[in-house]
Amino acid sequence: MVAVPLFLVAILQLTASHEVTYKSLTFGKDASSYVLMSPDMSPLQEELTICAWIKRMSNHQKNAQYWLSYVASANYEEIIISDTALYYLFRDGTSYTHPSLTTGWHHICCTWSYSSRTKRVYYDGVQIGSKCTPSGRKLNIPGSLMLGQLHQGYGGGTIQSCCYFGGEMFQTNFFSTELSSSQIKEMYSQGRCSNYTQNFSDVTFLSWEEILQKDRHGSVTDKDLEECSTDHTHPTEEEETTEGPVNSTSWRFLRGEHFYNKEISTDMISKMTGRLDLLIEFYNHTVDDALIKHLEKHHTDKAPGNRTGEVEDRESEEMTDSLELFLTDNWEFLTDRMFYMKIVTEDLISGMTERLDLLAEFSGHLCDDSIINHLEKHHA
Helix, strand or coil, rough: CCCCHHHHHHHHHHHCCCCCCCEEEEEECCCCCEEECCCHHHHHHEEEEEEEECCCCCCCCCCCCCEEEEEECCCCCEEEEECCCCEEECCECCCCCCCCCCEEEEEEEEEEEEECCCCEEEECCCCEEEECCCCCCCCCCCCCEEECCCECCCCCCCCCCHHHHEEEEEEEECCCCCHHHHHHHHHHHHHCCCCCHHHHHHEEEEEEEHHCCCCCCCCEEEEECCHHCCCCCEEEHHHHHHHCCCCCCCCCHCCCCCCCCCCCCCHHHHHHHHHHHHHHHHHHCCCCCHHHHHHHHHCCCCCCCCCCCCCHHHHHHHHHHHHHHHHHCCCHHHCCCCCCEEEEEEHHHHHHHHHHHHHHHHCCCCCCCHHHHHHHCCCC
């Protein structure tokens, strides 16, 4: 056996430790699904940044669906963060502009430093809130760190059953420094499939790759993000002009929440056709997170009766049914590998239109595995 030099082993280990893993975690909609850790948080006592890609998938609370909670040994809730970017540090909330409740992936970053005495929260690359922290206050240690739930007892106890996350999480990373607004903006702009976080490997305290190796409790499952696969690249100009319609063997979009196990109807097809008509207006643009966010914000059909402003804030808890409808009528299909990071072309749109025409022939049927398997087998 040939001996491998120790310096080469070290290099290989370092490379492997920073390899981006394109797996997300989905948490069950209950109070027993979580990841519990007890890391030594001392590197974060004087400055920190926590960033994650978060997908809100439950609407049982308006703001209080917490994907992270850190509790010190004295049972102090040192850090808690919700899927609407509500950020508590040292048991005190951060004044912020409440983001719109839309589905799909959103990037949340929370920062703080002892020297600046300021905590900041960012949503999709933009700072939406900040607040001063008490003089002389540092992060208390030791503590227990939980993903997927709000707990109030050191070691993982006193889980608040009302406030479970119930969504999907990706690329959650902890940094032992206060990242700047420009760095966070660039992290968001690069997209969730980028390896931009590797630029901060020297200040990474806890990486997503490490979190994926931790023990899970309840219904916490990982899945591959196909839109982030390593062979998923921007087409060259030559490929765009020669490839023709999108390969029709791909019917994966039918397994998305907008179609799967729903009755195929004229209304379903017409709404999707309307989205494609809007999408073609962005001809030659890349279907990235920024474009999807724009479409969700400006071209989403809200359910009847939904209102904005103070009235919505006062009545949000009574609007669960309407909000459910609002949140399921979205652009999430663009995150499928068939669209994500592709350039909007007439061929891309016509390929999808052909699929919808075929799907319309099954009007009145349930869009289940048997229909999808049939389409994949006979309409490749």
